Amino acid sequence: MSFSTVTTRTARKEHKCEFCGKPIAKGESYQSVFIANEGSAYSYKLHMFCDDICNTEAREADEYSTLDFLFDCARDRVTYVKDNADMADYYGVTEEQISFLFGEVAA
Ligand SMILES: [Zn+2]
Numbered sequence: 001m002s003f004s005t006v007t008t009r010t011a012r013k014e015h016k017c018e019f020c021g022k023p024i025a026k027g028e029s030y031q032s033v034f035i036a037n038e039g040s041a042y043s044y045k046l047h048m049f050c051d052d053i054c055n056t057e058a059r060e061a062d063e064y065s066t067l068d069f070l071f072d073c074a075r076d077r078v079t080y081v082k083d084n085a086d087m088a089d090y091y092g093v094t095e096e097q098i099s100f101l102f103g104e105v106a107a
Pocket of ligand 1: 017018019020021022046047050
């Protein structure tokens with residue numbers, strides 16, 4: 001059994017986003033994600049934007065039971081859409097997300 005919760009919070013001090021590694025500024029809204037799975041628990045903070053990319057609301061906890069796997073899936077999804085633009089709607093990936101992750105200006 002596993003479960004997860006996502007809570008929107010306002011940063012009282014600067015945090016580091018687990019997905020992109022950039023700072024979450026004091027006063028900025030962020031997503032606090034907690035996953036418990038078979039005796040292990042993971043807690044992490046994400047930019048709202050990065051949470052969108054990771055789509056943590058939609059994840060199935062058994063499938064995405066580890067942080068690294070969740071992030072790998074998100075990166076794979078964006079990378080795939082970068083090379084297959086016609087799949088953007090299917091995966092819900094935007095040009096903004098692609099340019100954010102890859103540091104490119106979308107055409
Ligand atoms: Zn981030």
